Amino acid sequence: MDNNNFLKQLLLIGVGTTTIMADKIKEASDEWVKEGRIDPEEANKFINDLTSKLKGEQENLEFLIQRQIRYVMQDIGVAxxxxxxxxxxxxxxxxxxxxxxxxxxxxxxxxxx
Incomplete structure (x- = not known):
């Protein structure tokens, strides 16, 4: 497997993981609202805060992977x-x-x- 393909797969895994985590967080908060452990406004704020943090981490991961791809391409001599x-x-x-x-x-x- 070439390095470029491997790094692209890592990026896709990161995006997929973020999406799955956001879905699970939403499910958990919906369950907490049903059980009365948290009110809907708090749940929305909680979801928005965590989603923002996940997106920030995803952007950081994407940046790191893109930088690594540039290094690999430079190392193998791609102009x-x-x-x-x-x-x-x-x-x-x-x-x-x-x-x-x-x-x-x-x-x-x-x-x-």
Whole structure:
């Protein structure tokens, strides 16, 4: 299994785990409301607080995984988009210079004939 695929799977596991935890928290709070252990407003606040914390942790996990993917791709020699763009620009300039030199050479050959 390649590292990029493995890291993507980790990210999906993190998202799935967060979703499952949010669902379980909602179920538990609904049960507590039914049992009268907590009022609906408190339950909603509890759910919102925990969901916010889970999302924050998920964002942190996503950031860490993305950073790790960049490191792995850099280690195996995959070029970044900015590097490819720079190379394309250099190639375009070189092609333009070659055409200009060919045109000069063609004009010079035409004059000397």
């Amino acid at each position: 970044r988009q900015s590097e490819l763009d720079e190379l394309r620009g250099r190639l375009d300039r070189l092609e333009h210079q070659v055409r200009a030199l060919e045109n000069q050479s063609w004009r010079g050959a035409k004059r000397s004939s």
